[in-house]
Amino acid sequence: MEQQTFLNILPILIVSTTTIATIFVEAFYKRSDNLIYWLSIVSLILTLIYSILTINVQNLNFSNTLHSGGITNLFYFVLSLTSLLVIISARDYLLRAKYHHGEFYILIFSSLLGMMLMASSRDLILTFLGLELMSLSFYVLAGYNRKVLFNNEASLKYFLLGAFASGFLLYGIALIYGSAQTTNILLIVNEFNNLLLKPLFVLGLVLLLIGFSFKVASVPFHMWVPDVYEGSPTVVSALMSTAGKTAAFAALIISFYGSTTSQVNFEIVAKIISYLAIASMLIGSITAIAQTNLKRMLAYSSIAHAGYMLIGIASANKLGMSGVIFYLIVYSFMNVASFILISLMENDFEKRISLNDFIGLANTHPWYAAIMALMMFALSGLPPFGGFFGKYYVFLAAIKADLTYLAVIGVISSVISAYFYLRVVVYMYFRTNEERKDIFHTSADNFVLVLCTLFVLQLGITPNLVLDLITRFLP
Amino acid sequence: MIPLKYYLILSAAFFSIGIIGVLTRRNAIIIFMCIELMLNAVNLTLVSFSSFFGDSSGQIFVFFVMAVAAAEAAVGLAIIIALFRNKLTINVDEVNIFKW
Amino acid sequence: MIEQYIPLILAILIALLFSLFLLKASSWFGPQRPNPEKLSTYESGMEPVRTARERFSVKFYIVAIMFIIFDIEVVFLYPWAVNLKNLIDLMGFFIIAEMFIFIIILLAGYLYLLKKGALKWD
Secondary structure, three states: OOHHHHHHOHHHHHHHHHHHHHHHHHHHOOOOHHHHHHHHHHHHHHHHHHHHHOOOOOEEEOOOOEEEOOHHHHHHHHHHHHHHHHHHHHHHHHHHOOOOOHHHHHHHHHHHHHHHHHHHEOEHHHHHHHHHHHHHHHHHHHOOOOOOHHHHHHHHHHHHHHHHHHHHHHHHHHHHHHHHOOOEHHHHHHOHHHHOOOHHHHHHHHHHHHHHHHHOOOHHHOOHHHHHHHHOOHHHHHHHHHHHHHHHHHHHHHHHHHHHHOOOOOHHHHHHHHHHHHHHHHHHHHHHHOOOEHHHHHHHHHHHHHHHHHHHHHHOOHHHHHHHHHHHHHHHHHHHHHHHHHHHOOOOOOOOOEHHHHOOHHHHOHHHHHHHHHHHHHHHOOOOOHHHHHHHHHHHHHHHOOOHHHHHHHHHHHHHHHHHHHHHHHHHHHOOOOOOOOOOOOHHHHHHHHHHHHHHHHHHHOHHHHHHHHHHHOO | OOOHHHHHHHHHHHHHHHHHHHHHOOEHHHHHHHHHHHHHHHHHHHHHHHHHHOOOHHHHHHHHHHHHHHHHHHHHHHHHHHHHHHHOOOEHHHOOOOOO | OHHHHHHHHHHHHHHHHHHHHHHHHHHHHOOOOOOHHHHOOOOOOOOOOOOOOOOOOHHHHHHHHHHHHHHHOHHHHHHHHHOHHHHHHHHOOHHHHHHHHHHHHHHHHHHHHHHOOOOOOO
């Protein structure tokens, strides 16, 4: 083993070493929660810096199973940045709820490790392991406070449905292995055209898609999303809806991207994905209208966003893939900010924030109202913000791939979804209420919110910078 | 020599039994056991493919799947215990605070 | 195809018939003295105090959870141990260090359990 291999995968090593080290700290050190908080922030910052510095060095390590550099490091950057933002703001939320323990950060780190493995793996075994590591940590995080019934229920539902879905994913991988005689994604992609003639391979591919579409929360397999996002602690929902989705889409892009560039018969798969996309967009945005609970509304909007992103994958060209990655980056910042704003209104795990809690927020807390309004505009895809360009690239890719109907349905669904996003703004600015709402704001939360706002604005004003970066690293 | 087809049919049958169990049973632990049955059906598929091809990577995959299934069992039992301590039931029909 | 299974089927049939015969034979040859005391739980021991169909204490589940985790990890040790000689020739010291890293990860979990008191019964 050369040293270079280990230098290549250093981001994964940093995160895994921190996970193990923090378990030791938690075991031996009495007042460990604050120490672990700072340890995890330092190690995440190291990961961020290292993955940006080595982004130009692309390598395949450990007999073609683990990719490093390029698009993988970009995913590392996004995933660790999202986790960093969530961790920074989670501390005050947990202290407020009097349930601040070091285990929270350990679990976030092990889920981050799983997500990074998913983004970098080029072997289905490793993808499966990463996915399970992520999911298992999320099951526990969803039920983080075991004394609260909401948390228990969310984690039980997530666990049963998630394990069910990973059974399908695993069967898909087994059938693909059976028809391709290998689990290496690069080898499978090379043989894609011949393999598509085997019914066993097609069946395996469909089962794999079912498993992934569960993890990205697209429609026929979306029933867990609203319950889990509503029941979990709000900071955990922020992480699950952003980093979890990013990692699942990363694995999906890796599994399908190679097959889209070489001249292959992608049509069957593209057709299935486009049906999933249509169903997710329409059902997600129509059901969200009926929601008054804000976390639930964001959950349905997350389903709709999964639909928009699937358009990019169905269109199967370079613009589509880089559009999806761009969309994921923007979506991470928008959703983290929205969930954190909701978490600021909660003082324990049992409070459920509804639309009425936002009435008159513009009078009492104008800055928070402004950031929330901005995030809602961005989520609905209005022009000057990052969310617009995410949708724009994806729709453009669909038109280029002769899937204009997908773009049309996407636009219709965006118009529908504007209703419930802008309703939040209306409640904040145009309705007044005598009672004054408490917002538990701290400087850490303000820092995260300002950072997210800046990123969303920057991605809206100069989207080309990031898109060029993504396009450069896509093979 | 038993043909590969038989093994695949057997494991597909096990997998289907697991699916039917998950969809029809209402006790969280039994649902969970059915999920384990699905995972083990997949293990059977992997092992039979692997011995048919004479390629060891399928068997290595089975080790990982077993480890993952054990971790899943641990997390699942812990979640079910936590729920039971609060609610004194593990019937999934009674776990229904969230509604549309 | 089916012919090769005939000896197996014959063996199963013979085993089945022979064991059934033995079961029946004991009632043919043995003395019969029925007595209600013979049907009780402990024929010459204590009277049973309550039903055996009780709920187990939840503590057993916690022990079971821990057992599952540390039990399954051994599957990774076996292939390593069997191939150790070849692997040392191939990769040298690295392959031993790797297994020690694996053990340290398990140790982290074990020490965590120990310190958090998961192994205390009360």
